[in-house]
Amino acid sequence: MKTLKAIPEIPSMTIEEADLFLESKLNLQFATVDNKGDPNIQPVWFYYDKNTKKIFIMTGKKTTKSQNVRERPTVYFCVEDGNSPYKGVKGKGVSTISDDLQRVISISNIIIVKYLATLDNPMAKAISERSKSREGIIIEITPKFFSTWDFGKMSNL
16 A cells, blocks of 8 residues: 655654554545536545455445445545644545445444444444345445645654
């Protein structure tokens, strides 16, 4: 995976630091392009697999983001910690959609546990049921690069 400096004068993260950062509970800003050429940006829960360097999100089959991915698989993403010292990872990738029921359930459960710490509360159960009903899909993003920044590495802060 190639990592780039997002801002020339600001230190960046190593791939190992980016891997660790992407395990956070921050939302991922997921950007697609619609059929008019307009951007669609949605905050989403996600799972990052540091072994494959892939990002996974869950959504419904009929959402705007899933329709946009079907027609234009190139996507953009950003995960940013808005608390000082500011840091983040953004990038561009190619996405694919999986509606394989076992894969949808498995990855959805990983995402649910990441953000809710359990599968056993009303919100977790509702999300899980949607996945089991074949309403949900998984969007898999294969990043082309990460562009990172980490203000915490600046000696004058």
